[in-house]
Amino acid sequence: MLRLTLDMDDVMADTHEKLVSIVLNDFQSTLDKKDFEVKSLRELLHPKQLTRLHKVMNEPGFFANIQVKKDAVETVYKLSRFYEIYVATAAMEFPNSFKDKFDWLHKHFDFIPWSNIVFCGHKSIIHSDYLIDDHVRNLNAFKGEGILFTAAHNLQDKTYRRVSNWKDVAELFLPNK
Numbered sequence: 001m002l003r004l005t006l007d008m009d010d011v012m013a014d015t016h017e018k019l020v021s022i023v024l025n026d027f028q029s030t031l032d033k034k035d036f037e038v039k040s041l042r043e044l045l046h047p048k049q050l051t052r053l054h055k056v057m058n059e060p061g062f063f064a065n066i067q068v069k070k071d072a073v074e075t076v077y078k079l080s081r082f083y084e085i086y087v088a089t090a091a092m093e094f095p096n097s098f099k100d101k102f103d104w105l106h107k108h109f110d111f112i113p114w115s116n117i118v119f120c121g122h123k124s125i126i127h128s129d130y131l132i133d134d135h136v137r138n139l140n141a142f143k144g145e146g147i148l149f150t151a152a153h154n155l156q157d158k159t160y161r162r163v164s165n166w167k168d169v170a171e172l173f174l175p176n177k
């Protein structure tokens with residue numbers, strides 16, 4: 001069986017949506033929701049605001065209640081019939097996220113066994129045929145075939161095969177009949 005590895009934030013989980021709502025509700029900002037669809041947080045926010053957001057992300061509980069991306073659960077479940085599914089998340093950046101992320105996966109993707117969950121730093125360590133990730137730097141570090149999951153911070157990239165949602169993932173990886 002081919003091995004298919006999935007990133008969590010902004011692939012399985014809609015982390016960006018949660019960050020945007022924090023910025024819109026809690027930060028002083030004249031930005032509009034639409035701005036965050038076409039530009040990265042890094043481009044839009046002041047460095048002080050980015051530091052504040054980083055702190056929020058490292059608070060216990062932040063990663064516990066994030067919305068699942070549309071169609072992700074059903075598609076990953078279908079994929080698990082044809083691929084060995086792994087989850088690889090660069091959780092080391094936010095050490096308080098470990099338990100929240102683990103619980104989140106168990107809650108929404110309980111069919112993925114604990115043995116297939118990898119909390120990592122650098123994704124070059126991942127040995128897999130495919131990696132679906134929203135960060136070009138992670139795909140660059142990866143040795144198999146990288147698939148870019150569209151996000152506001154990667155719209156310019158032309159290097160990788162791209163999927164915009166989980167319907168696209170299904171189209172690419174499932175037999176469709």
Ligand SMILES: [Mg+2]
Binds near residue numbers: 009
């Ligand atoms: Mg990600």
